[in-house]
Amino acid sequence: MTLKNITASALVAGAAFLAFNANAAIVANTDVTPNAIFGSGNANGGFAVDTQNNVELGLRAKVRFPKENTFPNNGTTTYTFDPGNGPGNPTATRPLWNFEWSVNSNVDGRDDGAALSDYRYLLSIDTDPGVGTSYITFDPINVPYADNSIGTNSTPQGGGEEAANPLEYAALISENNVAQNSWWLGTFLDPTFDPNATGIYNFMLEAFSNDGTRLAKTEMNVEISAVPLPAALPLYGAGLAALGFMAWRRKNKAKAA
Numbered sequence: 001m002t003l004k005n006i007t008a009s010a011l012v013a014g015a016a017f018l019a020f021n022a023n024a025a026i027v028a029n030t031d032v033t034p035n036a037i038f039g040s041g042n043a044n045g046g047f048a049v050d051t052q053n054n055v056e057l058g059l060r061a062k063v064r065f066p067k068e069n070t071f072p073n074n075g076t077t078t079y080t081f082d083p084g085n086g087p088g089n090p091t092a093t094r095p096l097w098n099f100e101w102s103v104n105s106n107v108d109g110r111d112d113g114a115a116l117s118d119y120r121y122l123l124s125i126d127t128d129p130g131v132g133t134s135y136i137t138f139d140p141i142n143v144p145y146a147d148n149s150i151g152t153n154s155t156p157q158g159g160g161e162e163a164a165n166p167l168e169y170a171a172l173i174s175e176n177n178v179a180q181n182s183w184w185l186g187t188f189l190d191p192t193f194d195p196n197a198t199g200i201y202n203f204m205l206e207a208f209s210n211d212g213t214r215l216a217k218t219e220m221n222v223e224i225s226a227v228p229l230p231a232a233l234p235l236y237g238a239g240l241a242a243l244g245f246m247a248w249r250r251k252n253k254a255k256a257a
Contacts, residue, residue, distance in 0.1 A: 037160035046071025129199025
């Protein structure tokens with residue numbers, strides 16, 4: 001999926017955080033509610049999820065090229081990928097991975113639960129894979145128009161609805177409680193994004209009530225790391241070369257005799 005008409009804007013949260021448990025543990029490598037409702041063929045699972053105050057927030061990264069439901073996190077909130085753009089990728093500056101997010105503003109489905117538009121959200125994306133961090137932050141839901149997949153707790157896999165215009169989008173987020181999307185980092189950095197850069201990108205997703213109270217927060221890292229050769233492999237290669245050389249010497253000695 002692509003990003004449509006989203007303007008980056010910082011959300012200033014108030015000083016009151018009474019409903020938020022800062023010590024709550026993010027659950028790694030788990031499902032979101034109700035399913036992966038965006039696109040087609042996207043499986044649930046592999047999300048880093050925080051659920052508090054009847055709000056569920058999920059983040060994950062997955063292999064996009066080739067397209068597969070692989071979330072290389074080793075059971076943690078850090079997802080590791082090779083550098084490069086991957087097989088079948090039509091764009092040289094696009095990495096082989098996507099990052100995906102999920103928001104559910106009424107995870108237990110109670111009658112008085114909030115619709116998406118009843119809260120405010122903050123997605124923070126680290127654009128610097130180096131030691132430092134440089135975030136762009138914006139609300140991915142409360143915008144004039146976006147191609148987010150929208151649904152409820154009963155929406156089936158791949159069954160999210162996308163608005164055709166701003167009027168439809170406003171109605172969807174005011175009547176539903178689930179929003180999801182899948183993006184690639186270059187959307188926010190193109191044409192300067194380098195898929196071969198190694199390092200770590202940090203992602204955070206937060207939900208706030210209108211009075212500034214933070215309700216939930218999840219976080220993940222995406223590590224781009226070139227896979228080193230196993231330590232024994234160079235020695236193994238050197239051993240083969242030595243054996244080859246010895247065989248060559250024996251053969252040439254036999255010819256000389």
